[in-house]
Amino acid sequence: MKTITIHRDTASVSGSQDKAKQDTGLIQSGPRFSSSLPPLSVYVHVPWCVQKCPYCDFNSHALKDGIPEEQYLQALEADLIHHLPHIWGRTIQTVFIGGGTPSLLSASAMDRLLSIFRNLLGITPNVEITMEANPGAVEADKFKEFAASGINRLSLGVQSFNDEHLKLLGRIHDADAACRAIDIAQRYFERINLDLMFALPTQTLANHQSDLQRALSYETEHLSLYNLTMEPNTVFAKYPPKDLPDDELVDDMLEQNIALTSANGYEHYEVSAYAKQGAYARHNLNYWQFGDYLGIGPGAHGKISFPDKIVRTVNQRSPDNWMANAIKADGSHQVEWRELATEDIPFEFMLNALRLREGVEAGLFIEHTGLSPIIMQKQLSKAIDKKLLEDSALRYKPTELGWRFLNDLQELFLD
DSSP: OOOOOOOOOOOOHHHHHHHHHHHHOOSSSSSSSSSSSOOOEEOOOOOOSSSOOOOOOSSOEEEOOOOOOHHHHHHHHHHHHHGGGGTTOOOOEEEEEEEOOGGSOHHHHHHHHHHHHHHHEEEEEEEEEEEEEEEEGGGGHHHHHHHHHHHOOEEEEEEEEOHHHHTTOOOSSSHHHHHHHHHHHHHOOSSEEEEESOOTTTTTTHHHHHHHHHOOOOOEHHHHHHEEEOOOOOOHSSSOOSSSSOHHHHHHHHHHHHHHHHHHHHHOOOOTTEEEOOOHHHHEEEEEEEEEEEETTTTEEEEEEEETTEEEEEEEHHHHHHHHHHSSSTTGEEEEEEEOGGHHHHHHHHHHHHHHHTTTEEEHHHHHOSOGGGGGHHHHHHHHHTBOOOOOSSEEEOOOHHHHHHHHHHHHOOO
């Protein structure tokens, strides 16, 4: 299966919208949520890392003089307080602390961070709280305290168990450090995800098989397997590495991912995600099902539904500017708000939902967009006619062909 990232400024489905206005009087001027709003998560961005990796396009910044934890936590609390009026009365289902390298925070700072959220938000008793960690920044006592503070799921950025490939990726750890980090993590966390990358410079199919088998040997509940891509505004985009695998070899690696994970009891439930016994990443699942999420921290993105509209938010990217401005006035000047146009919503929904191997129930479109599916009837019919989407009134699910050519299926909803 090949996928590409679709970049766009706007999406248009005006042809189907005109028909929808004729066929129904429902909600075509914009979303109208008749009952509850979508589930709500929180993403917290910790922007610092030891050094910036050449492939990374995230808002991450190499440390110079240590993390300004006190200033960061004060700004984090102010940022959250600014968002409270927009999500009042809603319950948080998941929290994801990403970066950067959140595990660089002290255990006491992480405990305070989580206390801020517990004090200000309504949090469900079975909340999933995930923290990203770098194997090069792991200490046993620190992990023990992270778990005690309430972190109940860990995502380890292993990327490879091959020292040569780790150096080419600019990682600060080696294979021994990765194995040590997993061993420590398994002492304190039952729920662990391992990130691995493939299609690396000089990587052979045997290299990739060795990496994947090593990861599988730990029997963690979740694996995320990512194809190395040359993202804009990265070092690799400017200076592409040599000896990258060709398309045929990358396809072989993808097939290897599916075969080996399946043989070891993992379900390939999303483009890059594999889980044992339904141990899905609940936070990411909320993204893919077009749920809501607060974006807290520098450069964090959010999506918030209101009774009559859906808004995307983006915080200031610069950590220094974000911290300086977060506590000023009401904080509104540091957040960019963009209301989604009605005609853009079907594409945004399907761009996420079709990443799931089983798709989503058709009723979820109404529940999570506040729109009638009639607005995208033309696109649905075209996808079914092209054998990319299953012909079902109950579920939007890619066919085998649609799963293999997923970007072609997603692009149909831009029309």
